[in-house]
Amino acid sequence: xxxxxxxxxxxxxxxxxEGVRRLLEDSGRVTVLAGVxxxxxxxxxxxxxxxxxxxxxxxxxxxxxxxGIEAAHAIRSAHPTVGVVVLSQHTDEAYALALFENGxxxxxxxxxxxxxxxxxxxxxxxxxxxxxxxxxxxxxxALVRRRSRxxxxxxxxLTPRELDVLREMxxxxxxxxxxxxxxxSSSTVEKHVNAIFTKLSIPxxxxxxxxxAVLAFLQRPAGADGQPAR
Amino acid sequence: MVPRTAWFLTLGAxxxxxxxxxxxxxxxxxxxxxxxAGLAWPVLGALPFFVFGMWLLTATSSRLALYVALAGxxxxxxxxxxxxxxxxxxxxxxxxLPLINTVGLTVDGVAAAAFLLTFATFPDGVLxxxxxxxxxxGVWACAFVGPLYLLTSDRVVLxxxxxxxxxxxxxxxxxxxxxxxxVVDMLFAWPPTLLAMIILASRAFWGDERTxxxxxxxxxxxxxxxxxWMFWSAVPLLGLSGTPLELVFQSAVLAGxxxxxxxxxHGILRHGAxxxxxxxxxxxxxxxxxxxxxxxxxxxxxxxALLLMNRLDPLGxxxxxxxxxxxxxxxxxLAERLVRRTVLGDRDHHLALLSELGARLEQAMELDEVLARxxxxxxxxxxxxxxxxxxxxxxxxxxxxPAGVAGTVTGAPVATQDLIRGDQRLGVLELGPPLHGxxxxxxxxxxxxxxxxATTTVANVRLTARLGEQLEELSASRxxxxxxxxxxxxxxxxxxxxxxxxxxxxxIANLGRARQRLQRDELRPLELVxxxxxxxxxxxxxxxxxxxxxxxxxxxxxxxAAVESRSSRFPVPLAVIADEGTRAARFAPDIEAVAFYTVRxxxxxxxKHSGASCARVSLSVVEDRLRVEVVDDGSGFSLExxxxxxxxLTNIGDRVAAVGGRLGVDRAPxxxxxxVVDLPLSGSIAEPTDAAVQVERPMAPDEDEVGxxxxxxxxxxPLIAHPVGESARA
Numbered sequence: 001x002x003x004x005x006x007x008x009x010x011x012x013x014x015x016x017x018e019g020v021r022r023l024l025e026d027s028g029r030v031t032v033l034a035g036v037x038x039x040x041x042x043x044x045x046x047x048x049x050x051x052x053x054x055x056x057x058x059x060x061x062x063x064x065x066x067x068g069i070e071a072a073h074a075i076r077s078a079h080p081t082v083g084v085v086v087l088s089q090h091t092d093e094a095y096a097l098a099l100f101e102n103g104x105x106x107x108x109x110x111x112x113x114x115x116x117x118x119x120x121x122x123x124x125x126x127x128x129x130x131x132x133x134x135x136x137x138x139x140x141x142a143l144v145r146r147r148s149r150x151x152x153x154x155x156x157x158l159t160p161r162e163l164d165v166l167r168e169m170x171x172x173x174x175x176x177x178x179x180x181x182x183x184x185s186s187s188t189v190e191k192h193v194n195a196i197f198t199k200l201s202i203p204x205x206x207x208x209x210x211x212x213a214v215l216a217f218l219q220r221p222a223g224a225d226g227q228p229a230r
Numbered sequence: 231m232v233p234r235t236a237w238f239l240t241l242g243a244x245x246x247x248x249x250x251x252x253x254x255x256x257x258x259x260x261x262x263x264x265x266x267a268g269l270a271w272p273v274l275g276a277l278p279f280f281v282f283g284m285w286l287l288t289a290t291s292s293r294l295a296l297y298v299a300l301a302g303x304x305x306x307x308x309x310x311x312x313x314x315x316x317x318x319x320x321x322x323x324x325x326x327l328p329l330i331n332t333v334g335l336t337v338d339g340v341a342a343a344a345f346l347l348t349f350a351t352f353p354d355g356v357l358x359x360x361x362x363x364x365x366x367x368g369v370w371a372c373a374f375v376g377p378l379y380l381l382t383s384d385r386v387v388l389x390x391x392x393x394x395x396x397x398x399x400x401x402x403x404x405x406x407x408x409x410x411x412x413v414v415d416m417l418f419a420w421p422p423t424l425l426a427m428i429i430l431a432s433r434a435f436w437g438d439e440r441t442x443x444x445x446x447x448x449x450x451x452x453x454x455x456x457x458x459w460m461f462w463s464a465v466p467l468l469g470l471s472g473t474p475l476e477l478v479f480q481s482a483v484l485a486g487x488x489x490x491x492x493x494x495x496h497g498i499l500r501h502g503a504x505x506x507x508x509x510x511x512x513x514x515x516x517x518x519x520x521x522x523x524x525x526x527x528x529x530x531x532x533x534x535a536l537l538l539m540n541r542l543d544p545l546g547x548x549x550x551x552x553x554x555x556x557x558x559x560x561x562x563x564l565a566e567r568l569v570r571r572t573v574l575g576d577r578d579h580h581l582a583l584l585s586e587l588g589a590r591l592e593q594a595m596e597l598d599e600v601l602a603r604x605x606x607x608x609x610x611x612x613x614x615x616x617x618x619x620x621x622x623x624x625x626x627x628x629x630x631x632p633a634g635v636a637g638t639v640t641g642a643p644v645a646t647q648d649l650i651r652g653d654q655r656l657g658v659l660e661l662g663p664p665l666h667g668x669x670x671x672x673x674x675x676x677x678x679x680x681x682x683x684a685t686t687t688v689a690n691v692r693l694t695a696r697l698g699e700q701l702e703e704l705s706a707s708r709x710x711x712x713x714x715x716x717x718x719x720x721x722x723x724x725x726x727x728x729x730x731x732x733x734x735x736x737x738i739a740n741l742g743r744a745r746q747r748l749q750r751d752e753l754r755p756l757e758l759v760x761x762x763x764x765x766x767x768x769x770x771x772x773x774x775x776x777x778x779x780x781x782x783x784x785x786x787x788x789x790x791a792a793v794e795s796r797s798s799r800f801p802v803p804l805a806v807i808a809d810e811g812t813r814a815a816r817f818a819p820d821i822e823a824v825a826f827y828t829v830r831x832x833x834x835x836x837x838k839h840s841g842a843s844c845a846r847v848s849l850s851v852v853e854d855r856l857r858v859e860v861v862d863d864g865s866g867f868s869l870e871x872x873x874x875x876x877x878x879l880t881n882i883g884d885r886v887a888a889v890g891g892r893l894g895v896d897r898a899p900x901x902x903x904x905x906v907v908d909l910p911l912s913g914s915i916a917e918p919t920d921a922a923v924q925v926e927r928p929m930a931p932d933e934d935e936v937g938x939x940x941x942x943x944x945x946x947x948p949l950i951a952h953p954v955g956e957s958a959r960a
Contacts (some may be wrong), residue, residue, distance in 0.1 A: 013732040019739030026743055064728060089731050112731070116738040118746055184624075 003133060004031040005125055008049060009040035010056040010071070011035070011087070020055070020115055031124050039067040046075055046082060053129040055121075058088040058095065070098050070106075076106055083128025087112050093142040096135060104215045108134030108172075127172035131210040136168035143218045157199050167190040169210055237296055238287045245280045245303035252276075262319050274311075274529060276306045280493070280580050281525040288518035290504045293355025297348040298498070304341030305566035311337060324500050328386050335376030338389055345765070346426040353444055353497035358437055362429050367564075372422045375414060379907050382411040395396045429454075444501045451493040455486030481587075483531050512543050512670075519569040527562040530556045575683045586613065587680055591687040594771045597621070601634025601692050609636035609661065611871060612673050616640065621688060622655060633951035637662065645669055647677050649685040656688055709886045714881045733768045740764065781826065788815070789822045790849055795830050801840050808849040817856060821909050824885045825849070832860040840864025840903060855891075856909045863902040882907070 011017035059069035085108035283299030311334035369905035434449040587607035616637030643660035784792035842864030891909040898904035
């Protein structure tokens with residue numbers, strides 16, 4: 001068992017904060033250094049406790065708008081080693097894009113539904129703490145939906161199975177975990193991954209950079225002839 | 231007017247009669263008597279003088295007109311007396327001669343007095359100083375010469391100009407008074423003239439600026455006459471008789487004698503306080519001026535023949551007269567046109583202005599502009615010193631603004647004209663006194679016509695303005711409603727997002743943990759009970775939220791039930807009062823929604839701001855309106871709340887106005903706040919009220935008037951002497 005991941009939780013709703021804290025601590029894979037209720041307290045805690053990752057709500061007092069995203073940006077620029085997973089109720093891709101507007105390294109965007117899935121949650125925290133990226137599959141779906149309305153867009157060429165693999169990839173999963181999640185053989189997963197990268201004309205890259213590459217592609221304006229920036 | 235008319239008729243009869251008598255007798259029945267005393271004087275002197283006086287009487291109400299008319303009449307009567315003595319010589323030996331002669335002398339005396347008065351009180355019969363008004367009475371002395379001679383002279387004294395002396399003894403003489411006879415002689419000569427001269431001179435040289443200005447021409451003329459007369463008198467003393475210089479002075483005196491009446495007429499016409507301003511009088515004056523011109527024309531035509539009577543044969547006289555008639559005809563036409571233009575010209579122009587006013591008003595769009603144009607048009611049209619147009623408010627009572635004013639308003643109006651449309655009094659038009667004379671019936675009739683035209687315009691413009699205001703208020707209220715709706719949606723979203731959704735997230739997290747503990751065989755049944763409770767709480771929250779969006783009970787069970795179900799969750803004791811009829815009644819959905827919203831917002835205000843210990847909601851049907859009343863015993867509405875229109879109140883007002891209802895707010899008797907809303911039950915989309923919220927200042931606690939816009943409704947409201955809430959506590 002590796003060393004437990006040291007994190008700080010920011011969430012203004014007490015029930016949610018304590019529920020998540022107990023869930024994570026019970027797993028034994030995470031140590032919660034602090035649970036705070038506002039973005040200001042979060043920044044203060046990060047500065048004092050130097051956690052490996054942060055799990056933060058997107059809406060917090062005083063304005064209940066996008067404090068979590070702003071805090072994530074602040075943390076990433078002041079403490080580049082600290083990964084941030086933003087928990088959100090928003091399925092609008094706009095919020096995710098706002099989080100990733102300055103780069104996706106060390107950032108994750110998950111819907112709050114994920115708190116029921118301990119493995120995914122812990123994995124996401126580990127992923128961002130090592131500079132990786134995590135995007136909730138729902139957001140990927142929304143982005144893909146938006147892009148594939150244009151038939152000329154390469155996304156329209158992805159098969160449903162390839163999209164399933166893409167969603168799992170977005171969660172930062174390795175091929176092995178994708179195999180497990182989708183009950184596929186390793187060669188099949190590899191085939192799908194290759195197909196995805198070929199169809200989207202994204203150069204193959206390490207697992208750690210895959211999400212970033214996909215995100216970079218998704219963030220490009222639709223109809224930009226499918227040629228990736230190199 | 232009446233005295234003036236009476237004078238006109240009396241003097242006209244006397245003078246006219248006298249002149250007719252003189253002309254008929256001298257010109258036709260007895261032309262040979264007396265030699266040398268033809269028609270020249272009566273026709274060329276007395277007649278024009280008399281007609282001029284009569285004309286003045288019609289044209290001016292100044293006292294001077296009366297003096298001139300009196301002088302003219304007396305002159306005519308004197309001529310008649312003269313004619314009478316000549317044509318009836320036997321009168322000279324009649325025993326009634328002394329008495330008849332007294333009348334004759336009096337007539338001459340009156341003529342002299344009136345003439346001197348004209349002179350002294352020139353140009354409008356008004357004297358500026360008190361001493362002058364007293365002194366001028368002395369001029370009347372010469373009017374008493376007749377009776378005085380009757381008492382003091384032992385012989386009958388005939389007028390000198392008759393050229394006849396009578397040796398008849400005067401039987402009425404009073405011996406004791408006979409030594410006074412020389413004094414009476416003097417009365418007919420210098421003293422009255424001197425008195426008149428002194429008065430005139432005092433005014434001409436020491437009067438105020440206005441008097442001096444009005445007398446300037448007359449003063450110069452009189453001085454010229456006096457100087458030339460002095461020189462002429464001095465001619466024999468200086469030994470200049472027979473020299474050309476004597477002729478010069480003589481001509482100067484004669485010219486002066488002509489210049490005097492000319493200056494007099496000039497002064498009278500220029501400063502004689504003519505009151506021809508109103509239309510009725512102006513027409514009278516035009517007619518009388520016409521008569522004057524005709525007479526003067528006739529006199530002028532006759533003059534050559536009369537003057538040359540002794541040297542012309544009849545044919546020559548006819549010829550001369552005919553030539554004069556032809557030559558003077560254009561002069562007459564010119565004079566008539568001149569008079570018409572002078573007297574009526576401007577007036578016709580004014581009236582035309584007034585009739586065009588209606589058309590011009592219709593081009594005006596702003597009420598202020600309409601009123602200003604109306605006021606100015608009427609002022610110019612009727613020659614008024616000022617005109618004010620006031621528009622009445624909706625309640626027809628107060629409202630002094632807006633007003634249109636032309637000229638400077640001073641004193642009370644002398645004429646008013648209501649602006650009436652249908653049975654509604656829209657405003658009133660007030661006129662100050664006219665600049666000249668008085669308003670005539672014609673003018674007032676025209677004013678009515680103009681007022682009718684103006685009323686339509688004023689009504690239209692006013693309606694437009696009010697529509698504009700209502701529209702503005704309506705758009706503002708609509709914007710507020712939309713804003714309130716957005717705010718409401720945001721609130722619901724916030725509640726969902728930060729309330730229920732968070733609870734679900736917490737439940738998911740807890741379920742995840744439970745699953746994990748189950749895998750490790752650590753899960754205890756109690757934890758599942760906790761999760762169940764958590765889910766149940768969520769359901770309760772969801773119900774609350776749904777009720778907040780729209781209370782199902784309102785749709786299912788009606789207004790009173792919905793309000794009562796609310797009361798159980800209200801933090802302070804709350805009584806809900808409604809009679810059976812109201813309880814059972816179902817109203818239109820929009821009315822029920824607004825009523826419920828009103829109660830909810832009002833109660834929210836009570837709970838938030840008032841610090842009340844109890845509150846009461848009354849629901850009742852008053853005639854065809856649903857009344858909602860919310861009363862508490864808290865701190866009442868503060869001024870700050872009213873100023874900021876305290877969000878909740880404005881929202882209530884907007885919603886209430888949207889269904890045509892009314893909102894009133896005031897301080898409840900015994901402190902606290904009272905909010906009353908009336909909602910129409912028939913045709914729930916009534917015409918919008920023009921003010922959505924009428925927040926009134928708190929009244930004294932002992933006043934039980936409610937800030938509803940119908941004071942009559944206030945009486946129906948029960949007095950709240952004690953804080954309510956007992957029923958809720960019981």
